[in-house]
Amino acid sequence: MIVFDQVTKVYSTGNTILDNVSFHIxxxxxxxxxxxxxxxxxxxxxxxxxxxLPTSGSITIEGADLAKLKPGQLxxxxxxxxxxxxxxxxxxxxxxxxxxxxxxxxxxxxxKQIADRVHHLLDLVGIPEKDNLFPIQLSGGELQRAAIAxxxxxxxxxxxxxxxxxNLDDATAKDIYQLLLEIHNLGTTVIxxxxxxxxxxxxxxxxxxxxxIVGDSATxxxxxxxxxxxxxxxxx
Amino acid sequence: xxxxxxxxxxxxPYQALAAVSMTGLTVFVVSLFALVSLASQxxxxxxxxxxxxxxxxxxxxKPEEVNQLIGDLTTTxxxxxxxxxxxxxxxxxYKESVGNDPLLLGTVTDLGIITADVLPASVxxxxxxxxxxxxxxxxxxxxxxxxSTPNGQKEIDFPQDVISELTAWTRAIRTAGLxxxxxxxxxxxxTIMIIISMKIANRRYEIGTMKLLGAKGAFIIKPYLIESxxxxxxxxxxxxxxxxxxxxxxxxxLATRLVGIIPLPVDPLIMLALLAVLVVSFSSLGLFSxxxxxxxxxxx
Numbered sequence: 001m002i003v004f005d006q007v008t009k010v011y012s013t014g015n016t017i018l019d020n021v022s023f024h025i026x027x028x029x030x031x032x033x034x035x036x037x038x039x040x041x042x043x044x045x046x047x048x049x050x051x052x053l054p055t056s057g058s059i060t061i062e063g064a065d066l067a068k069l070k071p072g073q074l075x076x077x078x079x080x081x082x083x084x085x086x087x088x089x090x091x092x093x094x095x096x097x098x099x100x101x102x103x104x105x106x107x108x109x110x111x112k113q114i115a116d117r118v119h120h121l122l123d124l125v126g127i128p129e130k131d132n133l134f135p136i137q138l139s140g141g142e143l144q145r146a147a148i149a150x151x152x153x154x155x156x157x158x159x160x161x162x163x164x165x166x167n168l169d170d171a172t173a174k175d176i177y178q179l180l181l182e183i184h185n186l187g188t189t190v191i192x193x194x195x196x197x198x199x200x201x202x203x204x205x206x207x208x209x210x211x212x213i214v215g216d217s218a219t220x221x222x223x224x225x226x227x228x229x230x231x232x233x234x235x236x
Numbered sequence: 237x238x239x240x241x242x243x244x245x246x247x248x249p250y251q252a253l254a255a256v257s258m259t260g261l262t263v264f265v266v267s268l269f270a271l272v273s274l275a276s277q278x279x280x281x282x283x284x285x286x287x288x289x290x291x292x293x294x295x296x297x298k299p300e301e302v303n304q305l306i307g308d309l310t311t312t313x314x315x316x317x318x319x320x321x322x323x324x325x326x327x328x329x330y331k332e333s334v335g336n337d338p339l340l341l342g343t344v345t346d347l348g349i350i351t352a353d354v355l356p357a358s359v360x361x362x363x364x365x366x367x368x369x370x371x372x373x374x375x376x377x378x379x380x381x382x383x384s385t386p387n388g389q390k391e392i393d394f395p396q397d398v399i400s401e402l403t404a405w406t407r408a409i410r411t412a413g414l415x416x417x418x419x420x421x422x423x424x425x426x427t428i429m430i431i432i433s434m435k436i437a438n439r440r441y442e443i444g445t446m447k448l449l450g451a452k453g454a455f456i457i458k459p460y461l462i463e464s465x466x467x468x469x470x471x472x473x474x475x476x477x478x479x480x481x482x483x484x485x486x487x488x489x490l491a492t493r494l495v496g497i498i499p500l501p502v503d504p505l506i507m508l509a510l511l512a513v514l515v516v517s518f519s520s521l522g523l524f525s526x527x528x529x530x531x532x533x534x535x536x
Contacts, residue, residue, distance in 0.1 A: 076450070079449075079450035105455075106450055106451040
């Protein structure tokens with residue numbers, strides 16, 4: 001479904017953020033991306049919605065080469081890939097309801113059904129009573145839930161959640177993770193970037209370091225093993 | 237979409253006020269010039285349809301001599317109409333023009349009641365063009381039946397320069413109105429465009445987020461285009477209303493001076509037609525301004 005083939009991204013400053021990255025994510029997978037800050041996790045998300053173009057290599061989603069998409073096809077791609085942004089990107093002067101409804105208005109969802117759909121999503125993410133509040137009135141966890149609700153309200157095939165549990169306490173982080181599992185169980189392909197290794201078990205795990213994949217549990221290179229080897233080297 | 241546009245307007249009322257007042261002023265001026273232009277055209281038409289050259293005849297003229305004169309004039313091909321006005325008809329015309337004023341009718345003066353004998357018969361000529369006046373006047377001057385003043389000058393009235401002057405004034409008013417309306421319309425376009433550009437720039441974060449969520453350009457710019465159209469339409473209504481009030485206020489003054497030339501007060505249907513034209517034109521102008529701003533943004 002998603003194919004990164006030898007993708008390299010070099011910024012105009014000369015900083016290489018992804019270096020020859022290749023992976024293949026199948027439909028319905030739950031993939032956890034790990035790596036330190038600056039490893040390239042967010043860039044993968046931005047490349048997925050063509051907010052960035054690769055310097056070399058190719059990215060295809062459902063067979064479509066993202067670099068070859070015409071500007072008019074970009075909205076269709078972005079409707080296919082829901083993103084929970086690290087900084088939430090919740091519009092500050094719209095209420096929670098309006099923020100989520102916006103994603104539906106963008107896809108021309110029938111006007112009369114928008115309210116029902118938004119309230120259903122608010123129930124699903126666990127903030128049903130927060131619909132008329134503005135983002136500034138929400139806690140970090142509530143904002144994260146609102147961002148998730150907006151990302152999935154239009155039923156995208158793919159969900160990229162960029163550090164959805166960062167800056168949250170353990171209990172809230174666990175709730176958010178459970179929520180992503182529920183979304184995955186509904187059939188959505190989920191890619192979650194995180195620092196939190198608690199969420200690794202049972203999922204495919206891709207580990208990035210300085211823009212390179214140093215481990216992928218779907219291939220022979222096991223990220224956990226790599227980490228252990230690296231730790232041993234450091235000890236020596 | 238309309239709700240979003242209205243919300244945008246509510247969020248920055250002073251910007252909206254600037255856009256509407258600029259458009260309103262433009263429409264006010266355009267509306268006034270349209271009315272003045274229409275009035276000047278009516279005045280010109282009125283002058284053109286009235287007899288332009290009047291030759292007063294000596295009392296001893298004979299009907300065949302009059303027919304000969306009219307024949308001489310019409311064979312030139314420069315005359316639209318040439319008619320004989322007898323003394324009795326002249327009195328009738330005079331009475332119609334002065335109404336029941338006893339002073340002008342002579343009923344309260346020592347001169348006695350004005351009768352047909354006092355007034356001369358005449359030949360009234362409507363020329364095809366004011367340029368033909370000299371030729372027609374030369375024919376009249378050669379005629380023996382046209383009366384002369386004691387110093388030998390033929391009694392011929394012809395407002396040689398009035399119509400050409402009026403035509404020139406009408407053209408000048410139209411040109412001035414067109415130039416002023418163009419300048420003001422340009423200012424309106426720039427004002428709306430700058431306001432919409434500022435709004436788009438201020439909402440860059442929101443627009444960027446909408447793009448990331450898969451919004452198409454048309455979805456993003458539609459509320460701004462609606463807002464621009466609203467500025468044009470509301471400005472159009474306000475400007476028209478102001479010009480209508482100005483017209484109604486000046487109607488009593490104008491009515492006494494333009495009696496028989498322009499029917500006053502102006503027919504409300506004409507004003508409604510003007511409103512429709514202005515609202516459609518300035519809504520389009522607003523849309524054009526909004527598009528200019530939006531296209532600049534979409535190109536980025």
